[in-house]
Amino acid sequence: MNAIEVKGVWRIFKTREGIVEALKDVNLEIRKGELFGLLGPNGAGKTTLIRILTTLLLPTRGKAYVLGYDTSTEELKIRPLINMVSGGEYSGYGLLTVKENLWMFSQFYGIPGKIAKKRIYEFAEKLRFKDILNKKVRNLSTGQRQKMNIARGFLTDPKVIFLDEPTLGLDVEVAREIRKFVKSWIMERDNRTVVLTTHYMHEAEQLCDRVAIINEGRIIAVDTVENLKKRISSEFSLVIKVSPKVDISWISSIDGVLKYLCREEENGMRLRIIMDKEESIGDLVDGFIKRGGKINYLNKEEPTLEDVFLKLTGRGLE
Ligand SMILES: Nc1ncnc2c1ncn2[C@@H]1O[C@H](COP(=O)(O)OP(=O)(O)OP(=O)(O)O)[C@@H](O)[C@H]1O
Ligand SMILES: [Mg+2]
Structure with missing residues (x-):
């Protein structure tokens, strides 16, 4: 039972x-x-x-x-x-x-x-x-x-x-x-x-x-x-901090980007991008720079439970 x-x-x-x-x-x-x-x-x-x-x-x-x-x-x-x-x-x-x-x-x-x-x-x-x-x-x-x-x-x-x-x-x-x-x-x-x-x-x-x-x-x-x-084992997430805030509507169109989450921070924003193509990281970085964004931080991370949640629901937890 x-x-x-x-x-x-x-x-x-x-x-x-x-x-x-x-x-x-x-x-x-x-x-x-x-x-x-x-x-x-x-x-x-x-x-x-x-x-x-x-x-x-x-x-x-x-x-x-x-x-x-x-x-x-x-x-x-x-x-x-x-x-x-x-x-x-x-x-x-x-x-x-x-x-x-x-x-x-x-x-x-x-x-x-x-x-x-x-x-x-x-x-x-x-x-x-x-x-x-x-x-x-x-x-x-x-x-x-x-x-x-x-x-x-x-x-x-x-x-x-x-x-x-x-x-x-x-x-x-x-x-x-x-x-x-x-x-x-x-x-x-x-x-x-x-x-x-x-x-x-x-x-x-x-x-x-x-x-x-x-x-x-x-x-x-x-x-x-x-x-x-494991459900998302081939994927990774990229954490990027950009300042100032710039347009981000283009991110989904980058090849290999599956989902992303953006949180506004003082003077800028913090993005968590789930992707499955390392070769596209360069295009992402270029995209921000082209729009006047400066990249202050960039880190590639193993998937967390939060990524699983983001992938399944298209939104963040907190
Ligand atoms: N007594 C109630 N009358 C009307 N709506 C209710 C009632 N209790 C819960 N709800 C609604 O049902 C939904 C689920 O609420 P619930 O409290 O179960 O969520 P939760 O997951 O516990 O959220 P939280 O993390 O904020 O505690 C919400 O939209 C809430 O507004
Ligand atoms: Mg509750």
Whole structure:
């Protein structure tokens, strides 16, 4: 049995502005024991899918199963087996300390006292927040607060845990500690499943066994990061910084250019061009110079997950 099965799920929202198709015919299987990533840009439908899987939202059409149970009709069977943590979430009571909050949650969840205590200290150790256990939650920094939220999510020892952008807006160090914790948590246990959403490429790359790329409500690829990269193995990307900003409409007409992305920067622009013909690099450089652009930086790079995304969707992630 798979940890998760999604079969032909649609989710449509009716708003005053019109109809939003947040999920369009999503099909997905996630195996037990996988650390699975849902990767997609803002508004792709990641949170909507997580809300359906955590039984907080019904699909408009289709079926979703968690550990064999139907999310639409068997939510009471599913809920004790799962947990969820979102990035930037404000859970807990500000006037209580971190330890008191975690204890309170453990009692809500019905975890025996001794076990709860042991887990709180274990997670505080592993996530490096022992020093704040007696600090009031209202005085925590964003990173400290998120460490507590993560601990809260894992406290119930869930069979499946959903992490919706768990490192959103955190500094590099805290994000790394959280990723390390998630990875070791799943490695040290049998048959636990983690489903995580992110729009950070490197997070998916470092952490996930397999990744589903989701864009505009559709899953457009599911594979290991390695295999996703192989799909574009004959290709490379060229990163170029040009100043000032010049016309770029001609780039697609250069032989060997497959897709490109342009970000405006102060006094100029940064382009990421996916191509499969080294001989065309000269034509590209000439093209910029002819239009009055000065090339300040040029680097040829191996394909990244971001390139896979760009190739599949024609757009960037962030
Ligand atoms: N309750 C709702 N009512 C109306 N529209 C909604 C609702 N929830 C989500 N949507 C719309 O559905 C689409 C998908 O949203 P969702 O939050 O699932 O995206 P996401 O991938 O999680 O994005 P982000 O990276 O910004 O968190 C968006 O267009 C959003 O505006
Ligand atoms: Mg979201």
